[in-house]
Amino acid sequence: MPRDTLTRERIIQTAIELLDADGLEGLNMRSLGKRLDSAATAVYWHVKSKDNLLVLAADQLWHEIALPDLGTVDxxxxxxxxxxxxxxxxxxxxxxxxxxxxxxxxxxxxxxxxxxxxxxxxxxxxxxxxxxxxxxxxxxxxxxxxxxxxxxxxxxxxxxxxxxxxxxxxxxxxxxxxxxxxxxxxxxxxxxxxxxxxxxxxxxxxxxxxxxxxxxxxxxxxxxxxx
Amino acid sequence: MPRDTLTRERIIQTAIELLDADGLEGLNMRSLGKRLDSAATAVYWHVKSKDNLLVLAADQLWHEIALPDLGTVDxxxxxxxxxxxxxxxxxxxxxxxxxxxxxxxxxxxxxxxxxxxxxxxxxxxxxxxxxxxxxxxxxxxxxxxxxxxxxxxxxxxxxxxxxxxxxxxxxxxxxxxxxxxxxxxxxxxxxxxxxxxxxxxxxxxxxxxxxxxxxxxxxxxxxxxxx
DNA sequence: CGTTCTACTTGAACAAAGTGCAAGTCGATC
DNA sequence: GATCGACTTGCACTTTGTTCAAGTAGAACG
Missing domain, CATH: 1.10.357 (Tetracycline Repressor; domain 2)
Incomplete structure (x- = not known):
């Protein structure tokens, strides 16, 4: 019984944690499931595939990048x-x-x-x-x-x-x-x-x-x- | 019955061909075996692992790079x-x-x-x-x-x-x-x-x-x- | 309170791919 | 012809991504 409900956000967050800790090899769907306290396959309801999850994780970080003001700066x-x-x-x-x-x-x-x-x-x-x-x-x-x-x-x-x-x-x-x-x-x-x-x-x-x-x-x- | 004997060189060469043609995903031990007209596992007698094969392939290309004469040129x-x-x-x-x-x-x-x-x-x-x-x-x-x-x-x-x-x-x-x-x-x-x-x-x-x-x-x- | 529906979860199972291994083949050597 | 070592093979095991039918739980509805 999972404590928290599985959400796309929590999945992405956890995936990033695993990736930061153990690198690309450290992330597989089963270890991710374990870390989330749910079955590996439960993730697939929220995320299309592992590749997609990686893209989502990268997107998340990508979007945290501050943009310079292009109107002001060349x-x-x-x-x-x-x-x-x-x-x-x-x-x-x-x-x-x-x-x-x-x-x-x-x-x-x-x-x-x-x-x-x-x-x-x-x-x-x-x-x-x-x-x-x-x-x-x-x-x-x-x-x-x-x-x-x-x-x-x-x-x-x-x-x-x-x-x-x-x-x-x-x-x-x-x-x-x-x-x-x-x-x-x-x-x-x-x-x-x-x-x-x-x-x-x-x-x-x-x-x-x-x-x-x-x-x-x-x-x-x-x-x-x-x- | 393989026409040519399997050699480390032929394996590396064929691997490079497959990689050039289909990219990293195009190379797996079974497809490599088929291309070589032998069992996938035969490769393992000549090469330690797939990772090792990739290193060998890269090495081969790496060694084809011409070196500038460091004695003459800064x-x-x-x-x-x-x-x-x-x-x-x-x-x-x-x-x-x-x-x-x-x-x-x-x-x-x-x-x-x-x-x-x-x-x-x-x-x-x-x-x-x-x-x-x-x-x-x-x-x-x-x-x-x-x-x-x-x-x-x-x-x-x-x-x-x-x-x-x-x-x-x-x-x-x-x-x-x-x-x-x-x-x-x-x-x-x-x-x-x-x-x-x-x-x-x-x-x-x-x-x-x-x-x-x-x-x-x-x-x-x-x-x-x-x- | 029971039914139903929807959102979500699960475990079994499949496929692809890397790889170990015991057994086989084949050619050279004695 | 026997033997030995180099090389090959098919089987099988493991890991990992993924599908799917079956389940559950909670909200909505009657």
Whole structure:
């Protein structure tokens, strides 16, 4: 006997909890049912399918993103502010990246379009017209970069706080990578004297620093080869 | 009776063919077996698991990537050349994005490290040391952007060549998006006079144009807010 | 108070897919 | 011709998404 009645909202909420806790693999209909104190199949009255549930969960989070005022701010500013918002979202819910990689990489062509959805696209610099492929690329960059930065940050946090399993596994991997890296002269130099390397930056400034660096580098490249 | 003997190489090759043709969903051990003219489980003698097979397939493609000469070229140049290579790879094998989104977004922390692997990382500007989170972000950017551009290009190609189902479906989606977009003043303006818009660019120059645009825009943003 | 209807829940069961395993085959070697 | 090891096969088990007929519980109605 379920304490609370099953509702679409409670299902979505619980699904997000499970996903945040255990990742994409942690969510299956039976574990979800157990967590909800009801049969796995009861969910199907409220939600069409598991895929649909994932979409609904993502939608929920997507709709929590604050929109910049496009009347006041130009789209470049908007894109940057979007990047920050998305950064936070991917940081809190890493499974989003896995579940919707196609959307993130291939743009919103495959995604459903509702008003808020499209407003976010607009804010992120995306235009839903077939001619505007360039802007689609920009959109992908904004999302991709936000996700990458989020991952970086969450990695840092895991290192600093978790203490234990995750840290150990990560350090193992990195130690192994380090061993291999010592065979490469450039890597070796960087590893042996990180402070002197031109890319050195505190963990927390990784996002902005990474941006700056790549911007400088690629700007140069493009300047060299016009057209 | 299989015509050819089953080999790890043939399995990987066939898996890539299936993946290229039907995407991630198109590959299951039974269909793979059928295509190889042998029992599904025969594959397991050559390959540890399906996940492992995906890694092997990705590795195969990964190893086909040409490395810039790091002795001659600085790492920024190398990163750009990598972007081009990766661009081509994601363009040819879109399922890579789906299967390895975690690697692409979260960096090589979770990936296995062999010599070539690490050489590519180095070329892409990644250093396998825990302090260098900034470079990891750069790595993610290069990959993410390459994938986005590849998707854009493959979308264009699909539109121009496929003629039929894919095009129709895409146009439907876009038409719907367009309808909704007309409610947004900025989008509407862009859609009604795309030629005049500052982002207009030929489909084929989408990659470079997208880069230029976002670089300009974010460069400005960073210039405004130092530190 | 009983009936009915609607909203919701349940357990059994099916299908798809990854995979382990015991038994078989086939070709080379002794 | 016997043996051995490499390789293959079919069966079967497990997990997981999903369907469905049958149930229940509470509100509405007579």
């Amino acid at each position: 789209w470049r500013t908007a894109a940057t502010s979007m990047a920050t918002e998305l950064y936070a979202m991917f940081d809190r819910h890493p499974w989003l990246v896995q579940a919707f990689s196609a959307h993130l990489f291939y743009g919103p062509g495959k995604a459903r379009h509702d008003d808020h959805n499209l407003a976010v696209y607009e804010a992120a610099g995306f235009v839903g017209a077939e001619a505007d492929l360039a802007t689609a690329a920009v959109f992908t960059f904004v999302l991709g970069n936000a996700a990458g930065a989020a991952a970086t940050a969450s990695l840092t946090r895991r290192l600093n706080q978790d203490g234990g399993n995750a840290e150990e596994r990560f350090r193992d991997t990195m130690a192994k990578a380090r061993d291999i890296a010592m065979d490469f002269p450039r890597l070796r130099a960087r590893l042996e004297n990180p402070a002197a390397a031109d890319y050195a930056a505190g963990p927390d400034s990784g996002f902005e620093y990474g941006l700056r660096t790549i911007l400088d580098g690629l700007q140069d490249q493009l300047a060299d080869k016009p057209r | 790492w920024r140049t190398a990163a750009t050349s990598m972007a081009t290579e990766l661009y081509a790879m994601f363009d040819r094998h879109p399922w890579l994005v789906q299967a390895f989104s975690a690697h692409l977004f979260y960096g090589p922390g979770k990936a296995r490290h062999d010599d070539h692997n690490l050489a590519v990382y180095e070329a892409a500007g990644f250093v396998g040391a825990e302090a260098d989170l900034a470079t990891a972000a750069v790595f993610t950017f290069v990959l993410g952007n390459a994938a986005g551009a590849a998707a854009t290009a493959s979308l264009t190609r699909r539109l121009n060549q496929d003629g039929g189902n894919a095009e129709e479906r895409f146009r439907d989606t876009m038409a719907k998006a367009r309808d909704i977009a007309m409610d947004f003043p900025r989008l509407r303006a862009r859609l009604e006079n795309p030629a005049a818009a500052d982002y207009a660019a030929g489909p084929d120059s989408g990659f470079e144009y997208g880069l230029r645009t976002i670089l300009d825009g974010l460069q400005d943003q960073l210039a405004d807010k130092p530190r």
